[in-house]
Amino acid sequence: MSGTRRLFAELAILGGLILVLAALGPFGSYATPLGPRLLHWALYLVTGYAFFRPVIAAGSALARQMGMSRLVAIAVACVLGAFPTNVIFVFAAAGPAWRSVTASDLAGAYLQTLIVGATVTIVQLLAERGAVPASPAPPTPALPDPQPAAAADATEQEVAPALLDQLPPHLRGPILCLENEDHYVRVHTLHGSALVLIRMRDAVAQLEGQGERVHRSWWVARRAVAGAVRQDRNWKLRLIDGREVPVARASVADLRVLGWLGDAPPAA
Incomplete structure (x- = not known):
């Protein structure tokens, strides 16, 4: 599988995940109307994808340098990558009221961001295993x-x-x-x-x-x-x-x- 084909495959899977999450409405988002809910999850997953796509490469490099398991290194990179993604999403969701965002708001959204990031990373790992090695x-x-x-x-x-x-x-x-x-x-x-x-x-x-x-x-x-x-x-x-x-x-x-x-x- 070429790099371009793999990228399109990842984006197709990402689009499917957006639709599934918008339909299920996890983390209390089901109370939001379908349109805003779809936009909510699209923003979350696309932002997460942009930040988490380099996680596997970063984890592999960390594993080589530190002599640790590649999966453990990728997990560490995933935990670290969730921080900037979480900050961007929370402030973007707050819109004009971004000044009112508190540390507790960031902490409360971090787990949700990490789950999304881990999902994106797993999609990439599955695509990697499915590709011609x-x-x-x-x-x-x-x-x-x-x-x-x-x-x-x-x-x-x-x-x-x-x-x-x-x-x-x-x-x-x-x-x-x-x-x-x-x-x-x-x-x-x-x-x-x-x-x-x-x-x-x-x-x-x-x-x-x-x-x-x-x-x-x-x-x-x-x-x-x-x-x-x-x-x-x-x-x-x-x-x-x-x-x-x-x-x-x-x-x-x-x-x-x-x-x-x-x-x-x-x-x-």
């Missing part, structure tokens, strides 16, 4: 000590056939790294990436001897490392496709012994 393929970089593509693919197929078999055919090839996303693992290859329903430890076990678990959420192939970047006490591995992968502090000593944190890329 593949990202656009980046330009194919050259591997250190390259070998013919067929031979490379054959080598990967011999070592991890189960993992590669779950990738779309056009993405199968040398695996650069694995990224943990809740119950899924995003497999990054030379040709792009895709989500696979597998536990991280099981995916890593299939690639034993080819790389290292450098972080709670990341495994990196030895031959994919092009260098390392240090920021204060934190390290990141720079891969041959330009990606930077965080290194857990507990892994720094082991990776230094392996030569992964030196100026030159580690030997294959």
Whole structure:
């Protein structure tokens, strides 16, 4: 599913939710006439959609940086995103009497805003799971000590056939790294990436001897490392496709012994 099609699908679902909420009239809104009630929920959901659409991306980034569960990070982002949405909606609903809005008014509407935001976020998660879990393929970089593509693919197929078999055919090839996303693992290859329903430890076990678990959420192939970047006490591995992968502090000593944190890329 392309980004445009997914956006239209989300907006269609949002329109359906507006009609359902206007018909049901939850949170005491049923006492309002249908026209104003429809406008009430349209304003609420459209405003919530504008603020909550970035929540999944923000939660995913937080999970990578903090090494926490992606769902927990998304929930935290959702709770935080409800604050600006709530403020805008309450003041917009007050209209000319906006000066009379009190802290108790904001607090009373926050739960309703959070429920709406959580609904919008769940819609996006469902759309994400329903989409083809593949990202656009980046330009194919050259591997250190390259070998013919067929031979490379054959080598990967011999070592991890189960993992590669779950990738779309056009993405199968040398695996650069694995990224943990809740119950899924995003497999990054030379040709792009895709989500696979597998536990991280099981995916890593299939690639034993080819790389290292450098972080709670990341495994990196030895031959994919092009260098390392240090920021204060934190390290990141720079891969041959330009990606930077965080290194857990507990892994720094082991990776230094392996030569992964030196100026030159580690030997294959």
